[in-house]
Amino acid sequence: MSSRTRGAASGTEPEHHDVILIGAGLAGLSLARHLLLDTEKTVLLLERREEIPVPQQKVGESQVQLAGHYFSRVLDLEETLFRNHFMKYNLRFYWPTEGKDGSRFEELGKSYIRPFSNIPSYQVDRNELERELLELNRANPRFSLRTNVQIGEVELALKGPHRVVYQPRRGDGESGEVTGAWIVDTTGRAKLLSRRMELERSNPIHHGSFFWWVDGLVDVEKLTDLSRHEIRKKPERRHTGHLPSWLATNHFLGEGFWFWVIPLQGKTSLGLVYDRQLVAQDEVFSVAKATSWICERYPLFARDLPQRKVLGFGGLKDFSFDCAQTLSPQRWAMTGESGRFSDPLYSPGSDLIAIYNTLIVDAIETEGAGGLDGEAFAAKCQLHERLMNAVYSAYIPTYCTSYDALGDQEAFSLKYAWELTVYFVFYVFPFINDLFTDRRFALAFLRSFSKLGPMNAGIQSLLSGFYQWKKPRKLPPSEPLYFDFFELTPLRRAEKIFYEVGVGVDEAKRILHRQLGNLEELARFITAHVAAVVLDDPTILRNRAFVEALDTDAISFDPQGWAATLERCLLQEETGETAESYPWSFDPTVMDRFRTPPSIPPLSEMTSAEGSSLEAGS
Numbered sequence: 001m002s003s004r005t006r007g008a009a010s011g012t013e014p015e016h017h018d019v020i021l022i023g024a025g026l027a028g029l030s031l032a033r034h035l036l037l038d039t040e041k042t043v044l045l046l047e048r049r050e051e052i053p054v055p056q057q058k059v060g061e062s063q064v065q066l067a068g069h070y071f072s073r074v075l076d077l078e079e080t081l082f083r084n085h086f087m088k089y090n091l092r093f094y095w096p097t098e099g100k101d102g103s104r105f106e107e108l109g110k111s112y113i114r115p116f117s118n119i120p121s122y123q124v125d126r127n128e129l130e131r132e133l134l135e136l137n138r139a140n141p142r143f144s145l146r147t148n149v150q151i152g153e154v155e156l157a158l159k160g161p162h163r164v165v166y167q168p169r170r171g172d173g174e175s176g177e178v179t180g181a182w183i184v185d186t187t188g189r190a191k192l193l194s195r196r197m198e199l200e201r202s203n204p205i206h207h208g209s210f211f212w213w214v215d216g217l218v219d220v221e222k223l224t225d226l227s228r229h230e231i232r233k234k235p236e237r238r239h240t241g242h243l244p245s246w247l248a249t250n251h252f253l254g255e256g257f258w259f260w261v262i263p264l265q266g267k268t269s270l271g272l273v274y275d276r277q278l279v280a281q282d283e284v285f286s287v288a289k290a291t292s293w294i295c296e297r298y299p300l301f302a303r304d305l306p307q308r309k310v311l312g313f314g315g316l317k318d319f320s321f322d323c324a325q326t327l328s329p330q331r332w333a334m335t336g337e338s339g340r341f342s343d344p345l346y347s348p349g350s351d352l353i354a355i356y357n358t359l360i361v362d363a364i365e366t367e368g369a370g371g372l373d374g375e376a377f378a379a380k381c382q383l384h385e386r387l388m389n390a391v392y393s394a395y396i397p398t399y400c401t402s403y404d405a406l407g408d409q410e411a412f413s414l415k416y417a418w419e420l421t422v423y424f425v426f427y428v429f430p431f432i433n434d435l436f437t438d439r440r441f442a443l444a445f446l447r448s449f450s451k452l453g454p455m456n457a458g459i460q461s462l463l464s465g466f467y468q469w470k471k472p473r474k475l476p477p478s479e480p481l482y483f484d485f486f487e488l489t490p491l492r493r494a495e496k497i498f499y500e501v502g503v504g505v506d507e508a509k510r511i512l513h514r515q516l517g518n519l520e521e522l523a524r525f526i527t528a529h530v531a532a533v534v535l536d537d538p539t540i541l542r543n544r545a546f547v548e549a550l551d552t553d554a555i556s557f558d559p560q561g562w563a564a565t566l567e568r569c570l571l572q573e574e575t576g577e578t579a580e581s582y583p584w585s586f587d588p589t590v591m592d593r594f595r596t597p598p599s600i601p602p603l604s605e606m607t608s609a610e611g612s613s614l615e616a617g618s
Contacts, residue, residue: 017044017144019364020164020180022151024052026060026126026350027336028186029133031357032143033075039365042142044178048169048190050148052134057213057312058126061262061269062249062347063088065428065498068121070354071129080132086123086263089116089247091346093416095254095409096298097480103299104224106236109409111416111483112248114241118498119428123249125264148173151192156183156332182331182364185338193334194323204400205320205343208281210290211271212313214305218261218268219246223300239482249347252298255407255467258345259294267311273344275403276318287313319343320399322392326356327385329378331367333360340392343399346419351427355391355436359384362437383442390449391427394456401460405467409481410594414526415463417488421522422452424494425515432501435508444509448516455523458555465557466530481593489586490522521585523552528582529591531562538595541588544580545569 019035021028024047032043063071068088072078081087092112100107137143148169155163161179168174185193194200221231221244250261256278262269272290274281284290287310295302319341326339335356342348363381398419405411426449435441486492493515500511528547532540540546540562546569582588 014177014179016179018042019182021045021184023187025188027353032137034361036140044144046149047147053127053130063121063350064347065119066431067350081122088121088123092248093251109481111413185334188337199324201322203322206276208317209273210315212287213311214308223303253406256403329381342395397457397460402464405463408467411463411467417485417491421491421494429497441505448512454553462557490518534559542581544582547582
């Protein structure tokens with residue numbers, strides 16, 4: 001094997017760069033773009049593969065609001081995202097209906113958000129997006145790229161530059177030695193720094209995934225016996241609207257699993273994610289097996305998937321992991337899957353890339369500016385690391401505690417409305433206002449976020465218990481139900497802060513405080529609603545004494561405790577105390593359709609009702 005050498009290996013001083021990135025996937029390419037746009041740093045990107053992007057199709061196509069804002073506005077990719085990728089129509093979720101064979105799309109229960117988000121998100125072809133990022137980076141003279149390199153020694157210095165030695169991975173390539181003020185691991189699941197520094201940690205999530213791509217568009221609305229004319233005029237559009245459902249990330253759910261359908265230009269991404277305790281891995285870990293498995297549970301796909309040309313496939317048997325540390329004042333960091341990964345449900349992967357990249361760029365820029373002494377810089381890195389860990393750790397109960405609740409539309413609709421409200425308030429709002437890098441805000445954020453933790457853990461436990469309670473009682477509706485998550489006013493109220501842009505730290509802290517109260521009311525409502533269903537007493541939702549007795553810091557699925565509390569409240573009424581109605585800021589009967597499906601009023605009436613409800617709660 002012949003090779004060329006550069007740097008110290010040829011008797012000269014090692015080539016020096018301000019930042020060395022190791023790994024040219026989405027995390028590395030986007031971080032390079034961020035550094036080139038917002039700093040004056042020189043960036044060297046080292047990549048083991050010869051071709052970027054790799055020829056094989058890459059998974060991880062769905063973005064949500066935070067990542068959409070990051071890639072479009074922070075990285076200035078808005079035009080290319082609209083030109084070469086699909087704008088995403090939110091997330092939509094589906095369930096079988098009791099007594100229906102599930103072979104037609106209109107037979108499924110549906111939960112969704114009807115309007116497009118005001119903060120656009122996208123369905124991205126990862127290969128194409130990485131190609132676009134690489135071209136933009138290469139156009140900048142401060143960017144350098146080496147491919148086909150195998151990383152040898154990585155020497156992290158306490159002071160002075162770090163050192164990286166590399167050799168050609170195969171064939172005729174370059175060997176060399178480079179130094180850098182910063183090293184950032186963007187190697188993904190290779191986890192170069194995490195493994196070498198023994199920072200890998202497990203977490204309680206044990207899920208697997210199998211995914212594949214097929215030629216052309218899988219349009220879920222056409223999986224039906226209806227004619228083209230009937231599809232255009234089907235009555236369910238009164239609920240769901242006229243926008244194409246295929247533009248969404250469509251999720252087909254069951255106990256402990258979900259199946260995604262994501263549109264890309266000229267192809268469709270398909271994937272099954274499952275709790276390994278509930279789904280046998282050997283039953284789903286091939287294209288044929290996964291297709292057969294999902295067609296059995298959602299027979300409408302038998303109309304389409306078995307006939308599709310398969311373009312590629314892959315799988316991960318246990319994909320979730322943690323890391324002890326991802327940012328150090330010693331001037332090293334990790335972003336993307338080189339550090340932490342939770343679960344693909346709700347598409348948080350690119351969000352975490354966006355947040356981590358932002359904090360890493362701020363640390364690099366701060367250290368280079370020389371405006372902080374060593375202790376102050378170390379304190380800033382430690383605060384950024386606390387934020388990185390917090391935004392990752394908050395996802396863990398969502399995925400490890402209540403994945404079973406995916407199997408019921410009512411339980412999941414409560415779950416997602418809660419989680420999306422948290423996401424809008426504590427993730428999207430700070431990010432679009434560039435607040436995560438402000439020390440005053442970050443400290444206030446962490447205090448508020450810690451108050452949310454017990455509520456979130458309790459809600460996840462409550463909804464899992466509710467699902468398991470419902471499961472043997474065979475309560476699924478006999479007709480498809482339609483539920484717009486925005487009918488829960490606390491979620492709509494949280495979405496309104498998308499328009500709170502350019503706020504200062506003090507105003508942002510006041511907004512967080514108000515929204516924490518909004519979340520507390522939603523948590524109280526979810527608990528009271530579940531109690532009312534389980535105890536078969538709808539008056540509970542209006543009973544002020546009962547609702548106020550609920551401890552939002554100690555939520556659990558507790559039928560006996562609820563019954564005892566209700567009995568005390570009824571005894572108080574019998575002794576002459578006036579029964580008062582709890583003053584909800586929204587209509588607490590919004591979930592009643594899951595008991596007796598109501599007739600949906602005309603759109604004009606729904607709009608009027610939604611408007612008055614929002615005003616009352618704003």
